[in-house]
Amino acid sequence: MTAERDTAESEALVGGMANAGAVFRRGPLVERPAPPTARALHAHLLSLREQGFDAAPKPVRLTANDREQLTFIPGDVALPPFPRWVMTETALRSVGNLLRRLHDASSAIPVDTCVAWTLSLADPAGGTMLCHNDVCPDNVVFRDGRAAGLIDFDLAAPGRAVWDVAMTARYWVPMLDPTSAAALYPTALDTPTRLRILADSYGLSPLERAELPSVIEQATAICRAFVADRVANDDPVYTKALFESSGWQRWDRIQGWLTAQHDVFTTALSK
Incomplete structure (x- = not known):
């Protein structure tokens, strides 16, 4: 912010x-x-x-x-429409590095199973590590062009590392069809290359890299359900945002594009 x-x-x-x-x-x-x-x-x-x-x-x-x-964590936080400085390859690598540091620390902390964690964006497979689940540009603090802080843990819940990477990829690659991406992101971003950069900078294992395209598709469906739930409950913020961005047609377009590009992303991650 x-x-x-x-x-x-x-x-x-x-x-x-x-x-x-x-x-x-x-x-x-x-x-x-x-x-x-x-x-x-x-x-x-x-x-x-x-x-x-x-x-x-x-x-x-x-x-x-x-x-x-x-x-308060001092620094710069990018707000939409996102400026080019926050979408450089250097910035993307720093986000992957920061997420890995978070997970290395979080994996050493037992999850309190007595807590009713917020499950709105949680990994449906569950897990033994507390994931952030909302590493979007609005929640990453930058200094000197690199990710230096992570804020807003409200949606944290137990999950797998690859789930948190998938949720992060949705925002930072971004995993959006060109029409949807153009509304918020700089033009000419190379999606397959950026997905590989995020996976490399995080240090995903070969097994996780093979899983990632499918987990991104699953995470996108969860995010759609998250929005649908809020619209069904007459949340004015999400209702306004949905219909200002062409409603459910945008979600249909994104999900169709992810399915069509699945093999492209799989190949990029295997290089």
């Missing part, structure tokens, strides 16, 4: 969808609505730091009015 002056003491942080207009920076802290899993997430974020991952906010406290305070 980017900062917009609110008062002499605070700034409204601009960006995101679910919490738009409700996130503020106050000096070294960010105050935002606390997700239902806030207590468990705060414990997880502290454990990440113990494992050497310092690129996520440090939780400070929960307030009496269902909000949370975390440390």
